[in-house]
Amino acid sequence: MGKLLIVGTVAFDAIETPFGKTDKILGGAGTFIGLAASRYNIQSAIVSVVGEDFPSSYIDLLKDENIDTSAIEVIKGGKTFFWSGRYHNDLNSRDTLVTELNVLADFDPKVPEHFKDADVVMLGNLHPDIQLSVLRQMDYRPKLVVLDTMNYWMDHSMDSLMEVIKKVDVIAINDAEARQLSDEYSLVKAAAVIHDMGPKYVVIKKGEHGALLFNQHNIFFAPALPLEEVFDPTGAGDTFAGGFVGYLAETQNVSFNNMRNAVIHGSNLASFCVERFGTERMLNLTEKEVTNRLRQFRELTQFDIELQ
Amino acid sequence: MGKLLIVGTVAFDAIETPFGKTDKILGGAGTFIGLAASRYNIQSAIVSVVGEDFPSSYIDLLKDENIDTSAIEVIKGGKTFFWSGRYHNDLNSRDTLVTELNVLADFDPKVPEHFKDADVVMLGNLHPDIQLSVLRQMDYRPKLVVLDTMNYWMDHSMDSLMEVIKKVDVIAINDAEARQLSDEYSLVKAAAVIHDMGPKYVVIKKGEHGALLFNQHNIFFAPALPLEEVFDPTGAGDTFAGGFVGYLAETQNVSFNNMRNAVIHGSNLASFCVERFGTERMLNLTEKEVTNRLRQFRELTQFDIELQ
Numbered sequence: 277m278g279k280l281l282i283v284g285t286v287a288f289d290a291i292e293t294p295f296g297k298t299d300k301i302l303g304g305a306g307t308f309i310g311l312a313a314s315r316y317n318i319q320s321a322i323v324s325v326v327g328e329d330f331p332s333s334y335i336d337l338l339k340d341e342n343i344d345t346s347a348i349e350v351i352k353g354g355k356t357f358f359w360s361g362r363y364h365n366d367l368n369s370r371d372t373l374v375t376e377l378n379v380l381a382d383f384d385p386k387v388p389e390h391f392k393d394a395d396v397v398m399l400g401n402l403h404p405d406i407q408l409s410v411l412r413q414m415d416y417r418p419k420l421v422v423l424d425t426m427n428y429w430m431d432h433s434m435d436s437l438m439e440v441i442k443k444v445d446v447i448a449i450n451d452a453e454a455r456q457l458s459d460e461y462s463l464v465k466a467a468a469v470i471h472d473m474g475p476k477y478v479v480i481k482k483g484e485h486g487a488l489l490f491n492q493h494n495i496f497f498a499p500a501l502p503l504e505e506v507f508d509p510t511g512a513g514d515t516f517a518g519g520f521v522g523y524l525a526e527t528q529n530v531s532f533n534n535m536r537n538a539v540i541h542g543s544n545l546a547s548f549c550v551e552r553f554g555t556e557r558m559l560n561l562t563e564k565e566v567t568n569r570l571r572q573f574r575e576l577t578q579f580d581i582e583l584q
Numbered sequence: 585m586g587k588l589l590i591v592g593t594v595a596f597d598a599i600e601t602p603f604g605k606t607d608k609i610l611g612g613a614g615t616f617i618g619l620a621a622s623r624y625n626i627q628s629a630i631v632s633v634v635g636e637d638f639p640s641s642y643i644d645l646l647k648d649e650n651i652d653t654s655a656i657e658v659i660k661g662g663k664t665f666f667w668s669g670r671y672h673n674d675l676n677s678r679d680t681l682v683t684e685l686n687v688l689a690d691f692d693p694k695v696p697e698h699f700k701d702a703d704v705v706m707l708g709n710l711h712p713d714i715q716l717s718v719l720r721q722m723d724y725r726p727k728l729v730v731l732d733t734m735n736y737w738m739d740h741s742m743d744s745l746m747e748v749i750k751k752v753d754v755i756a757i758n759d760a761e762a763r764q765l766s767d768e769y770s771l772v773k774a775a776a777v778i779h780d781m782g783p784k785y786v787v788i789k790k791g792e793h794g795a796l797l798f799n800q801h802n803i804f805f806a807p808a809l810p811l812e813e814v815f816d817p818t819g820a821g822d823t824f825a826g827g828f829v830g831y832l833a834e835t836q837n838v839s840f841n842n843m844r845n846a847v848i849h850g851s852n853l854a855s856f857c858v859e860r861f862g863t864e865r866m867l868n869l870t871e872k873e874v875t876n877r878l879r880q881f882r883e884l885t886q887f888d889i890e891l892q
Contacts, residue, residue, distance in 0.1 A: 365769075
């Protein structure tokens with residue numbers, strides 16, 4: 277059975293959208309990646325850190341999904357990472373209201389012994405030095421290393437970030453980040469520049485406009501499922517990444533053609549994530565709903581033009 | 585052989601992009617629709633109006649593509665419709681610098697006798713009263729009527745516009761126009777509202793983000809081909825419409841499944857249109873290039889997930 281190691285935040289979010297607002301609820305990249313990936317037939321673990329204020333019931337939610345939480349360190353007397361944001365009316369942009377790093381400021385990730393041989397490593401958005409530390413602790417070079425990052429690290433820790441980028445197989449970032457990283461507006465050109473930095477595969481997430489997968493020779497595009505209503509976009513990108521790595525860890529096939537499927541699986545799970553606040557929809561999602569929506573993705577994109 | 589009747593402007597454009605600027609060149613919705621549609625095995629005619637200043641060599645370009653130009657009226661002493669615009673750096677938005685209606689102000693369209701039995705009618709973006717006049721002149725209800733329009737007519741001639749919308753099978757507009765027409769932000773909800781106004785099919789063009797096709801029960805999505813560089817977006821939407829109606833007029837099959845193919849054909853031709861200024865690329869486009877790029881569209885969207 278494929279082993280997936282995830283490093284990412286497990287945290288509190290407080291979210292405001294045009295549809296309502298939440299108190300502090302369960303959030304964090306590691307959480308969303310883990311919940312999505314755990315839908316696949318794999319062994320997974322999250323490496324993270326929380327404070328003493330973090331409810332054990334939240335950890336239990338992850339355990340219930342068969343996620344190994346032994347490497348989520350609880351810091352005595354510490355406070356959990358907290359992010360709060362308010363989305364604009366179109367839900368395409370948001371203002372950050374609060375970012376309290378708290379225990380994340382001194383996060384020293386420890387990969388559990390029994391995951392040092394993981395097949396797939398997902399480096400969620402964090403300081404690139406933390407991501408490098410995780411890679412250094414592995415016993416073997418994993419079959420596949422997937423990286424997420426953000427503009428903040430491009431602005432503040434570019435040298436470390438370039439060192440991580442050199443070491444990964446797949447980078448999965450959004451369109452604005454791809455443009456900043458490459459200094460190219462055209463996403464086709466951006467992907468080519470990023471290929472030259474190291475990653476064999478570049479995934480560019482465009483939110484409601486879908487996602488692109490590039491290798492040196494091919495492009496694949498997965499639409500986002502057109503929805504009646506997007507309720508809360510928080511965690512959609514991480515849920516996408518979780519579906520992507522979960523599917524690849526299960527199938528153990530990292531060819532471009534199988535990655536097409538992985539991108540569809542990621543888009544499919546992300547389409548559920550945005551239907552409720554935070555992790556709510558992902559925690560109440562049946563296999564039948566997932567399969568039916570995969571069918572919708574096929575319906576959405578299929579055509580039949582005969583070509584000589 | 586399928587007959588296609590097009591009503592739309594045949595005009596002068598002057599374009600500025602970050603890559604350069606043009607003098608007055610051949611433009612107009614009717615021109616772009618005609619050039620795209622004429623690539624299919626159909627009979628087509630354009631109903632339009634130009635001034636005495638319009639070069640006969642431009643009319644000859646259309647004739648060379650087997651387009652019937654007998655209903656492009658030349659007004660003695662009149663001046664041709666002229667539009668000039670400047671695109672912003674991202675090519676996604678533009679400022680209109682000049683709009684001179686000239687002979688278009690009194691345009692009284694006359695459908696040629698031998699096209700009053702056309703199978704497909706494409707109503708390019710014009711005053712809705714002109715579009716209605718064309719429909720009234722037909723001998724029979726065409727198999728398919730496709731409408732393009734814009735926000736200007738929603739602001740200034742909503743009653744006439746609603747009358748046209750009621751009479752057409754397909755409306756093909758961009759995302760901002762769909763939102764304005766329906767007063768819904770979600771494109772899924774917008775399409776549902778527009779269905780209730782009359783059209784059985786709603787096509788929503790999203791520029792570089794592709795196009796959506798809706799009927800009451802199904803959604804199809806065609807991506808735009810990711811390009812290294814977009815040079816000039818002028819005419820892309822009309823070229824899309826031209827490929828869409830040209831393919832449908834040739835195949836004479838207006839099922840949802842065949843419309844999927846039509847949307848891909850439209851997207852395919854539009855991807856060429858933006859590679860040069862104005863009509864330049866469309867006038868120098870081989871069948872082999874068209875077929876190869878259709879293959880790219882298939883490569884771009886194809887995946888293979890097994891579902892029970």
